[in-house]
Amino acid sequence: MSAGRRLDEPPASVLDAGSPNMASRSAQPTRLTWQLGRVMELVDETPRTKSIVLELPAWPGHRAGQHVDVRLTAPDGYQAQRSYSIASGPEDRELVLTVERLEDGEVSPYLVDELRPGDELELRGPVGGYFVWEGSNGGPLLLIAGGSGIVPFRSMLRHRFAAASAVAVRLLYSSRSLGDVIYRDELLRLAADAAVDVRFALTREWPEGWRGHRGRIDRQLLDDVAWPPPEQPLVFVCGPSAFVETAAGGLVQNGHEPGRIRTERFGPTGT
Amino acid sequence: MEALDGNAIAGALCEHYGTDMTTTVGRCAHCGTRAQIAELEVYSRAPGAVVRCRTCRNVVMVLVVIHGVTRVDSRGLELADD
Numbered sequence: 001m002s003a004g005r006r007l008d009e010p011p012a013s014v015l016d017a018g019s020p021n022m023a024s025r026s027a028q029p030t031r032l033t034w035q036l037g038r039v040m041e042l043v044d045e046t047p048r049t050k051s052i053v054l055e056l057p058a059w060p061g062h063r064a065g066q067h068v069d070v071r072l073t074a075p076d077g078y079q080a081q082r083s084y085s086i087a088s089g090p091e092d093r094e095l096v097l098t099v100e101r102l103e104d105g106e107v108s109p110y111l112v113d114e115l116r117p118g119d120e121l122e123l124r125g126p127v128g129g130y131f132v133w134e135g136s137n138g139g140p141l142l143l144i145a146g147g148s149g150i151v152p153f154r155s156m157l158r159h160r161f162a163a164a165s166a167v168a169v170r171l172l173y174s175s176r177s178l179g180d181v182i183y184r185d186e187l188l189r190l191a192a193d194a195a196v197d198v199r200f201a202l203t204r205e206w207p208e209g210w211r212g213h214r215g216r217i218d219r220q221l222l223d224d225v226a227w228p229p230p231e232q233p234l235v236f237v238c239g240p241s242a243f244v245e246t247a248a249g250g251l252v253q254n255g256h257e258p259g260r261i262r263t264e265r266f267g268p269t270g271t
Numbered sequence: 272m273e274a275l276d277g278n279a280i281a282g283a284l285c286e287h288y289g290t291d292m293t294t295t296v297g298r299c300a301h302c303g304t305r306a307q308i309a310e311l312e313v314y315s316r317a318p319g320a321v322v323r324c325r326t327c328r329n330v331v332m333v334l335v336v337i338h339g340v341t342r343v344d345s346r347g348l349e350l351a352d353d
Binding site: 031032067068069083124125127128129130131240241242262263264265266267 | 273274275276277278279281282285286289291293294307308309310
């Protein structure tokens, strides 16, 4: 059959963890551990989303697009854990998570409604190396967000700005209404850069005179927004599962190379 | 129930393997499709997570947490070494 290495065999880097030469690589911890962050500030982004500004004494730094696992423990010991994308850029001083309240959620209602400045929050990270953009990855960069799928893109856009990257960016951001657009003012400020194009699509409510896209995203809209396939844009899609399937599937049908499209799905469940 | 993807188990896999696994390429033992872990289908409304191949939908990994420790059964997946 195959000479492939089985996945339950630890990779060599793990087996090396105790060797002396690991000291030179100490910036990247080999083991993921839970740590406590202190809530410094809570920012209302939309009626259903809040940004949590955290101070973490032992934060190792992150790359734009990564996320953290947050764990809540009830007085009886019951634990619930969810993943949240990091909203702050790698160059920002504090770590920021932006959380959307899911009505039937187990963790997000607590984070959005109950958490207060001064509280401690248990988390581990950063995790994930797939949905990551760094200036050296180049572009042009096409970002497609549905709802709170905008969160990792805020980190990427902040990183692009902090790194003075000239990579051209197009962001297509689908929300229910203008009031549900997270980071609206910041995104509009970023769009003042000629190399950054931000477009909002609204699915349910439109302000009077709205000239942007109305309704769910479709292949035509994707074609209008994306660079032509020969220009090989690097594409990131983040949103609810059905949104990601529509966007990524539509781009492939429009001729974009699947290997240049990275996807991240979120939903009401976690591990 | 909607499936998530392998990004959702990045933390659990990192806990188990000691390194990020989301960009690791695995080959489905059922149909041979190669995919990065982040691209696999993940169903997590269970005590743990069930990971399926996006092409043939067969189970390639199961993650469960026992006494606070993540256990991984990855018999349906092989690292696609070239």
